[in-house]
Structure formats: structure tokens, C-alpha cells
Amino acid sequence: MSDAALRPATGFRLPGLSALGPLLALILLIVLGAFLNDNFLSQGNVTNVLARSAFIGMIAVGMTFVITSGGLDLSVGSMAAFIAGVMILAMNALLPAMGVGVPLILLGMAIALAVGLLAGLTNGLLVTRAGIEPFIVTLGTMGIFRSLVTWLADGGTISLDFAVRQLYRPVYYSGLFGVAWPILAFALVAIAGQVAMRHTRFGRYCEAIGSNDKVALYSAVNVDRIRLLTYVLLGLLVGLATIMYVPRLGSASGSTGMLWELEAIAAVIIGGTALKGGYGRVWGTVVGVLILSLIDNILNLADLVSPYLNGAIQGVIIVLAVVLQRGKSAA
């Protein structure tokens, strides 16, 4: 018996069926989409789907780490709106001094990342230092960020100066080698996230803490610091997503980023990360994000079902994904 155990596992082992489930669902959706509409696989549509997935996608990758370490962040949607509002206001205010130019936009981006970092730090400190449940903390900050942006916009919309918007537009609409910038950014974040989760101490500690934080503490893991880092990382990624999002519409309002938090959490869960923590799968999250966007896209392209039922179908998928995963792990 121990002889078998002495041999290190060799070769690449295929992930189990439950791990491949979301991937199969994604492939099924692509086949279905191609079958229903000739335009579905056109470059225009693919770029459109991926670019729209990118915002939620970057946030969802950060969310994967938060959830894996046993936390949760409900504030990301309103955080994005808040960051967008502050960023646009700052750029408008600096415009007379700096003029329209690349430095202004770079400064705006830096401000977005800094606000994201601070927002994440606030959530993280309240969870780790004050010892408040993540659900409660982020429910609170969700309301705070949302109301702050509404207040900043005075109930209306904060719009970026027209000239700046023209200069900033390519960050969403253009790209490198025909791949839009948001898609590139999402791809890089996803790859870095996957590597961090599987091959660095940070990822291993996240899983250990989510699995049993007492064991992690007894094993010389700096539990509070890792938890704090997951929220800060998520805040930064929300900032990055906002940088890509602002040039799309050039404005922010009280309804910007509405329900993004639920889409991000849904993508994480569909991808096979355990909601109670302890096991994270970043590539699964990417698949989850794509599944959600494709459903939306297919409903809009095909006349089968009213697009108004989009939410209902996504809801069924979320529940189904969890039921299937549980069924397989119990067997």
C-alpha cells in the first residue's frame, strides 16, 4: 500500500468530469449560437462579446481569490461606479491645467487604480482588523459607494469632457493586432490569476485559509494579511476594469455597474470555486463569465426567447451548475 504512495504522481492528469462541466456547457453554447445565427462567429460579434465580458471578467478573477479565502465582496459594482465618477471628475478638473493629452489620461488611470486600492483596503481592513463578517462589511460599503457616486453626480450623470473622451475612446474601441485592449487586459489578468492561484504561495494560502483558517493560523500563515491582500487585489482589478469601461460611454451615474457584483459572484460559482471557500479555479471563473455573456448574446441574436428572460436563464444556469457540481463530488 505504501509502495504505491511512495511513487510520485507522474504525467498530466485530466481534470475530473465536474471540472470539465462548465467547459462543456460553454462549448455547447458556442455550437448553439453558431447554429442559430450566422453572424455569431463573425469577428465583430466575438469581439463584442469578449470586450463586454472583460469588465466583469477582471472583477470576477479578483473575486475568485476573495471567495477562495472564505470571503465575499458585494461592493464591487458600486465600487466601479464610484471609481468611474471620481476618475471622470478628476480628469475634468485637471483639464484646464493639463490640457487634453496622454498625461491627463494616464493620471486619470492612476487615480482610478488608487481609488480602487483604497476602496479594497477599506473593505479588507474592516474584515480583518474590525473582525466584521465580509457579507456585512461589503453590504455596507456597497450602499456607501453607490450613494457617493449618486451624490457626486447630483442625481444625474457625470460626463467626461468631449475632447478627452475622443482621445480616450481607443482604449475600449481599439487594440493590438486586431484584439481589443479590454480583451487583452482580461486575458493577461486571467493568466496571471491562474498562475497565482496554482503556483504561488499567495494562492495556496488563500485555499488554506478558506479551507480552515485555524489550521492556516497554526501553520504560521499570516491569515489577516492574506485576507487583506485579496480585497486590495480585487479593488485594484475593479479599478482596472473601470479604466477600460469609462472610454466606452464616457460617463458615470448612480446606475453604473449595477448588479456587477452578482454577475461576478455567479461567474465564480459557475466556474467551480466553492462559495464557502477552500478551493479556487480561476480558469473556471473565465469560463463562467463567458457562459453568462454568451447567454445574453445568443438571446439578443436569436428570436427564440425574449431577451427580457435573460436573467431567468442565467439564474437557472447558476443553480444548475452548483447542483451538478455537488452531485458529482458526492458520488
Place this chain on the structure above:
Amino acid sequence: MSTEAAPVLELRDVRKSFGPIEILHGIDFALRAGEVHALIGENGAGKSTIMKILGGFIAPTSGEVRLDGRPAPYASGAEAEAAGVVVIHQEFNLAPDLTVSENIWLGRELGRVFLDHRAMRAGTQALLDQLDSHVRPEARIRDLPVSDRQMVEIAKALARKARVLIMDEPSAVLTNREVEVLFRQIDRLRAQGVALLYTSHRLEEVTRLADRVTVLRDGAVVRRALRGELTEDGMATAMVGRDLQDIYPAKRHHAGELALEVRGFSVPPLVEDVSFTLKRGEVLGISGLVGSGRTELAEGLVGLRPASGEMRRGGVPVRIHTVREAAAHGMAYLTEDRKERGLLLDKTLRENLTLSTLPRFGAPFLSTEREEAALTRAIADFDIRAPRRDMRVGNLSGGNQQKLLLAKTLLSDPEIVIIDEPTRGIDVGTKSQIYAFIDALAARGKSVIVISSDMPEILGLSDRVLVMRHGRLAGELAGERISETAIVRLVMGTAEEAAKEPTHV
């Protein structure tokens, strides 16, 4: 006992496989009314699997479970309980946020539309009184120490009016006094005609309680005996399959220079003003009752609890606030609670082994090959028996979990190792292996502190013994002065009176 009563619950040629691995190879086993049947064997011999099959939690791959001579009519633990077959698990089946009373009546609450709280509380109190337990029916399980939880678990089984009662190491976490109460209840149930299955690693308990003994080894029955047919030595030999000489290593060595000096050390709210020294190459035993502050002292030393006082490592004053700082000063602590604080049960062996020393396995990217190599070494060095090396640690037997936890703790090569309850719930064969590991550590010049409730263990391992009582040091014994009576006196606090009135001794 001489008349062969018909079995109440019986296994016939039961086999059980998990995947391709057969765990049980054709077990015949019977429980009879009014009899205590002890099932003993090393960790991983198949006891737990047998109990799970008897209790309806898992089905055998082949063979039969028979209740009252007919195929058992249950397919789940709940159905088995309804049929009068009750299991007291080692992992407690209590809802931590409910009260004692709510747990005891869970699923069989009294009252029609509204709950009859008063009747349930009175019933609970009666059961607890029967068990001589001071636990209040309104107490939440979460707030109770492990030993009280065990008593609640027993009370719950009594409330179920079991015809067959299966007990998985009920005494492992109880104090001596509580064990006495448990034994009285077992005697009472036996007299009432209940069929009892008892397991324990304490063979003297088996000798005292069991009317019938079945010894398991590697998933097969190797010995059946009636009361008085088998000595404790005989049981141990049958379990291990070889002669066990003295399971404790020979007393050794002369201790070296001072490794640790602790002065006026307090861990609020329990531990107060503890001072002691620890030398290189020495095994220092810490004895005392559960709740005397032994674990709190150890956790204070390694930075798991806020503490005050003076600590010197090799003559240099040190302050330790976190486990990382303790590790940096060459100190490591092995917890008594391996399932909740020691190991990640749903992770693999590799992830558990390297968790506390992960920075050594590559930065920024972890090297899986190096981790695998460390695991290969640990499996060989500590004789960890895992059917598959990528399995979850929760599926390992208790003994192998403990060996893995020891490997994990020693991976950082600490100079000072504090081991809290090194062999709780572990079979005698694995015990002697762990004793050998501890001895080897001391022989290599490391300092070992062993905290234990197991008296023979303290006596067999320690060069010096500290005894704790009510959070304070009650005394220190060394060399020839280490004896069971001397320790018990200090533990119980009778030493001072004895000193004042020498004629009473």
C-alpha cells in the same frame, strides 16, 4: 455469558471495497443482548468501517448485515436509529449552535404544534443527572469543552433508548472521573439487555468492560476471545502481529546546554506566573488535568495567544507574537486538535505537509517537484501509510494523520518542539513509532516538550516532568522522583497537605 444468546446485530462475511482497494475481507461479527463486545485493532485496521456498516451509514460491497436474524431493514443512519441501532461517533454529531437540550431531542421534539420546552429540559436534566454531568441543558454545544460534548453525545444515545449501542472510542477525550461514570452507564445498559460495541485504544478499559473481544488487523479478524482469555499483552500482540517489547524507548542521554528559559510567564486569563527551563536533548513532560492550562501555556509560548513574561532562547531574550516569529526562533508547536487546527482535511498530503514551510518551496513560483520530493521523504521517514498519495488527508486513518502532522511540524527542522497529546486516539503500534520519533529528536540534540493526559506516556518519555494545576506550576519532578503517585499528588493538589502532615502519607 456462557450461554450463546442469539445475536441481535450481526455481520456475515462482509466485504467492503473503496474503488479497487478492499478494506474489509470477509468479516463475521456479532453483537448479543446484555453483552459488551470490544472491537480492537490498529488505526486503519477497519474498525470505523465496520461501525459505519453496522450503523447503516455505508453499505457493504458484499455479505450481509442481519438484525434479529433477518436482513437489516435500514439503509441510512437515521433508519438504523429508528430500528434501535445507535452510534456514538468519534466526530461528534452535535449541532454546535443549538443547546444541549435541543440537541438531545433533535428530530424527536416533544409537543404537538408548539414545542414542550419544559418537558424536554426536564428530560435532559434527568439524563445528565444519570451521567453525573454538571452540564446545563441550556448550554450551547459551541461553548462546551470536548469532554462535556462527549457526555452530551452519550446522553443523546441514552435518550434514543438504543437496543444496540455502538461506541467509537468514547473515552478518548474524557477525564478519569468521567470515564468512571461512562463505565457505570455501560454496566447499567448491559444489565438492561442492550447489546454494546465498545472500541478503545486503552486496553485496560477493554479488559475491564468487555465480555467478548474481537481483534482486527488489516481488515480481517485475527483473534476472537471471551472475557479473561486474552491479556492486554496478548491483545497488543494480536493487533500488531508481532511481539511488542517495551513501547517506550530506553531512557537516554544527558541533557545539554540551556535551550529555553521561561520566567514569570502568564497567558491570560488562565496561566499565571509559570517559570521553567528546557535543555537541549531533553524531553520535558507536562502533566495536569484537561483545563489546567497546559495547552494555553504552549500556545502562549509560540505566539498563538497573547502572553506576558520573560523568554530566553540560548540566553538571548526573545519576544514572540506570532507563529512565524516562533518558527524564526526555531520553535514549533504540534496541536492536540489535529482535525480542526492541525490539518486541512479536504486537501492532499502534499499541500498539508508543506503549508507551514511554503517559502522554502520556491518563490515566486512553487516547485511541485520539490514538494513531491519532500512528501516522498516524509512518507518514508515517518512511515505514513496512504493508499494513494494524492488523496485527501481526511480519508487517512488517525495514526497516519498524526504522523503526517508530525512530519509537517518537523519539516522546518525546529530546535524546540512542543507536542500536545502526541498519541491521542492512536493505536499502540503507531504510538511506539511516534515515541521513537520523539526519542530520535532528543538524541539529535533537539528539545522536546510533551504535553499529555496519558500517564504511562509521561512516565515513559520524560526526563523531567512539570505538573500544572489551575493555570500554575504545581511542581517539577526529575529522575528517580518521577512516579505515578508523585505526579497524581501534584495534579490533584494533595502534595502540599501531604508535606504539611507527613504522618498522613
